[in-house]
Amino acid sequence: MWKLTRPDNQHDKLVRDNLLDLEDHRLVRIETVREDQRQVWVLTKRGHGEARKLLEPKGIRVSALREEKYDPVTGELLGAGYDDHSAAVTTTAAELHRAGIGHRLGFQTEIGHRFADGYVQRADLVVRAPEAGVSVLLLEIDRRSEDAHDLVTKLRRYWEWGRLLPRDADKRTVDLVRSRPGAIEDVEHEQRLWRRVYPPTGREGLVPLAFVFADTTEAKVANTVAVLEEAGRRFWAPRRYETYYREAITAKDYSQAVPVVFTTLEQLTEHGADAAVWRRLGRADEQTLTDALDNPDGDALYRRQYARAEAEDERRRAAEREAQRPVCKRCGRKFTDQRWEETTARTAWKAGDLSVCGPCHADDVARKEAAAEAARLQAATPPELEHGGQEPGKLRGLFRRRG
Known part of the structure; x- marks a missing residue:
């Protein structure tokens, strides 16, 4: 704890005094003495319990208790495991x-x-x-x-x-x-x-x-x-x-x-x-x-x-x-995405000449529609009117009234 709490302090008198006070209250004990004569202190069972009450409610986990073990023959303290x-x-x-x-x-x-x-x-x-x-x-x-x-x-x-x-x-x-x-x-x-x-x-x-x-x-x-x-x-x-x-x-x-x-x-x-x-x-x-x-x-x-x-x-x-991208065989313009899709879709048979672009295809459609409309009108006009004549029934009626 001295190394952790006061790492830059070369003198541990303050820590030692506090440890001695804790020892008087049977909260800590000396486990071993290192070669450099520094004492290693650990918590007693009572001190471990007090530490748990203090720290664990704050979410701080306490390490395992280092129990005192004695030689059954000599009675000497064993397990001085702080190495x-x-x-x-x-x-x-x-x-x-x-x-x-x-x-x-x-x-x-x-x-x-x-x-x-x-x-x-x-x-x-x-x-x-x-x-x-x-x-x-x-x-x-x-x-x-x-x-x-x-x-x-x-x-x-x-x-x-x-x-x-x-x-x-x-x-x-x-x-x-x-x-x-x-x-x-x-x-x-x-x-x-x-x-x-x-x-x-x-x-x-x-x-x-x-x-x-x-x-x-x-x-x-x-x-x-x-x-x-x-x-x-x-x-x-x-x-x-x-x-x-x-x-x-x-x-x-x-x-x-x-x-x-x-x-x-x-x-x-x-x-x-x-x-x-x-x-x-x-x-x-x-x-x-x-x-x-x-x-x-x-x-x-x-x-x-x-x-x-x-x-x-x-x-x-x-x-x-x-x-x-295809190029129109008639005008040389590139196909738009829409025209390209029309000529490659499953319904390409509806797209007319697959080698022409959209505008050229539109012209083809317009010509076909114009031709179809002209054919429809021609089919709906009687032959006599088509050549500039008059209806036969009307002429005969006119002559009858004059006589």
Whole structure:
């Protein structure tokens, strides 16, 4: 707590005085003394209960109680388990907090991620720092006490946990996931278990994971990272987008990947957690934490490239269609879209001469209509009137009246 709450204070007298006061009230106890003679204090059972009453109503989870265990023969206190690894976890949290990444009450240790078979993958440290652009980050602190392939296994488990459904998932979704391998990728993240536990990350992919290496050499870190990049590629690496415009799209699909970054505790201590000391698996350069977690070649680039490719494809198809547009055999004009459609539709037999454009076809129709009207009028006119004669009956009547 001293490292976390007062990281820049070289003197811990104030903290010690407060701990001694808490000890008088049987709320804390000394668990062990480190090699540098610093005392490690933990909550007693009573103190753990008081902490839960104080913090859990505020949504702050309290770590498990470290119970006092004594040797049945000697009566000596056992289980002084606060080791160098725990110290490295605390120091990592302190360095993140000192850099403004995470409120002091926004850190949790030993957070379990439970699988259907009952196995629990525990993260050494979880930080939530939305104000710093990191909604949530899982951290594994490694003092090279674990084989590199063990870290790959941890990465795989976090990836698998991010693909689980909650117990109350609707039946259609459950049946879909059971229907075929990889069907979970068709299920939105909002419907998965991890979104019940953590807030949205604001980026593509699953919950980001950070490896912090401590008390080791650059060569060992490099070897470990090489194993993570190669053996863990399926879990951290993005994929190509499945799209019709494959050649025009260079963006990568991070939606099913675990963003993995790493650094060393020495770099955090020397330069600060807000400096360019983080490297993303698959990238060559060190970046700030937020830059390392961002995906400049991800979804945003994909949308831009897809829009450009779609527009270019529309221009190409329009040009190809224009090149195929028929030309009138009579006047040389290009067909309009309407005339083109008339001559290619199922009712093209009604379109007249298919080799002429709309205006020429209209002229043909007008001529045919004029000829038809002239023929109708001619058929309706008697032959005598047509040659200028008069009706025979009228002439005979005239002659009779004169006689």
